[in-house]
Amino acid sequence: MIEDARQTLDRIAEPASVVEDSKRELHRLWQPAHAAAEAEVYLDAPFSEHPVHCKSLLYTSPAGGPQLFVGQDPSALARKLGVQSQLIASHDAMVYPSQIHENLYLTSMGPPGNLLAFANWLKQVSPAAYALWHAQMQSSAHYQSGVAYHFFASGRQFLGYFVALPKTARRVHSAKEIRAFLGTNVYQDPLPIKRLSAQRMDEDYLVRRNLEAEVPDLRGLQVLLVGAGAIGGFIAQNLLQLGAGGSRAPKRVVVETAKILKQAGKKSATRSLALLAENKGMLHICDRDLLSGGNVGRHVLGTQDVGKPKADALCAHLKRLRPGVSVRPIATGFHTLEGELERYDVIIDATGYETFGRHVSKTVRAAGWLRPPHFLLHVWLEGRGGVVRGLAQDDASCACYDCMWSYTAGTEPRPRHPAYSDAKWNAHGDDGYATMTPFSVSAPMAAAALATDALMSWRAGNAAPRFRSRSSEGKGIHPSVAKDLSRAKSCPGCSG
Incomplete structure (x- = not known):
């Protein structure tokens, strides 16, 4: 003393x-x-x-x-x-x-x-x-x-x-x-x-106060979020707080454009210089489902939005949080956007559906969209939420969504990194919906946190590790994984 x-x-x-x-x-x-x-x-x-x-x-x-x-x-x-x-x-x-x-x-x-x-x-x-x-x-x-x-x-x-x-x-x-x-x-x-x-x-302060000085935010980017369910709702809020749907300050646009030109070379010059003239960001949220009462227990939306299109209700929610933000709902399927992918800098697949993840991955590759400075991110839950995962793709040379399985002639594809050793973690619920898998609200929140970390790593200049798997404590759950996957041999998604 x-x-x-x-x-x-x-x-x-x-x-x-x-x-x-x-x-x-x-x-x-x-x-x-x-x-x-x-x-x-x-x-x-x-x-x-x-x-x-x-x-x-x-x-x-x-x-x-x-x-x-x-x-x-x-x-x-x-x-x-x-x-x-x-x-x-x-x-x-x-x-x-x-x-x-x-x-x-x-x-x-x-x-x-x-x-x-x-x-x-x-x-x-x-x-x-x-x-x-x-x-x-x-x-x-x-x-x-x-x-x-x-x-x-x-x-x-x-x-x-x-x-x-x-x-x-x-x-x-x-x-x-x-x-x-x-x-x-x-x-x-x-x-x-x-x-x-x-x-x-001011937006510069509201968005950047909690970010490291060298890490760019999401203002000025054209972002497409596919899936406005439990995971997508929490991701949307995180995107908003990181500047998605907002415009960048002129000086920051100049600095980031110069960085892109230096890193990506002449190929990105047209796109990068366009940022100087048009730096207004946009967040599009694509989902054609309606919010149900069963969704409310693990969604950012509440009972007042039950029966409304998820995309519409989520955009209205974001505008209440941050009036003036540029967000737009797309209450149709992803297929309606497949001819205009070039307008987007970032695409996030938050549907959690394996078949859709495969489709998105193949579609962006076939369209020639998957190249710098574009970024594709899949994020999902495994089973009852004991494991949350994300896969990032920022170049056609990296592993695709289908690369998460091993392919051997005459046998079913096998996961290269299984989430569980106990089948109970994949058991469905019993509320009358055969495809309903129970998990608490903490699981989509954890998935949104993983997605946010992956996105901001890419914004900081390093998308690695592109495959992220985070596990909770529990019997029968495999430990966390963080690595860049190698491309799978005979992969149907990228011909690895």
Whole structure:
């Protein structure tokens, strides 16, 4: 205990340590003591190398406090957060570049309470941000538009302030009038400010906050998910959270296009350059079945969707989770899409049916679709869910779906990696459906997790291991497998 106290005192005595602690705790320290009475601020500003002029809307929730939506389209931001009425236009805002990736910190003077203290503080901790702010304060357009909110990047978050400008501010035009205004309201009798912290709601932050910097997300990709059942429902949610159906920020499109050109060569140049002009992603969900009551116990959808087409209901569910996302149901069979496979970057077979898996694998190979940068993923449960599996194909040279069996003339094909040694794991249920196999909701969730890991490995630049088999603990279950399968001899799917 004494040693802990000594280390704390030593850290306090070290100026560099105090600064680092201040950087980590800045958002907590920045908030005023009466922060609970202030508006909750949500910010959605586009990527830019320059300060961005935004609008704001104020909403007062009957059940909570005020909420402030800041962005170039604050009404769209409000809809994203489930607010569509009783919005009141508030003051304009200026958002300073998010690519200033330095962490601001407090000095010994503490958090600023007026414009002069803020100017002195910002100039000391971030001369670059101060220069941008000072340039705005010298602009007549700044006053005529009534900018009252200012937000600054600090690491990956934003903090700022509100200042109530006097009515005379809108009459400021000339350089002389600007100097007079600043002299009075910043230096002689500085205007008080209300410090604010903003929650980022831009797509780049929502999607990428939990990803490693070098791993691309799914925005801008054309994704086809076949199967909206138990497995497909959970996969769809994961795809949404990884950016499927969303657009990419321009800078990220340029960086990823350059990477593709370098890795794939001239063959992919046309496709890759097209990303620069069209970076809007899409998630298509293909399934022609209706949701039944028997599905609800292990599906993301609920009783309110029973009797509806699974694809329609699942897309509506995703849009409720993330308004504005580009998802489209296809309530027909996969055969209706076989002539337009080239539009897709990723195809995921989540039906869990062996015969369909064989068909999809053969179809994409015959169409010449299976080549970089395309990616095909099959994911399924074995029997009663004790084993979940996935097979990835990203090139015609890798093992196909049929390669999971061994073929010997005169005998039935045999699985190369059986899931179980105990037949009970493949026994059907007894609720009146001959093909119904019981498994709990944890099994499709595990399958969706496996699919997500396989997909993101491919996005990171390495699809291996292309065959993944994860086992739960239980008697009669073979252990997990993670490897690249060799192509099977005499394979009917790829002539291995």
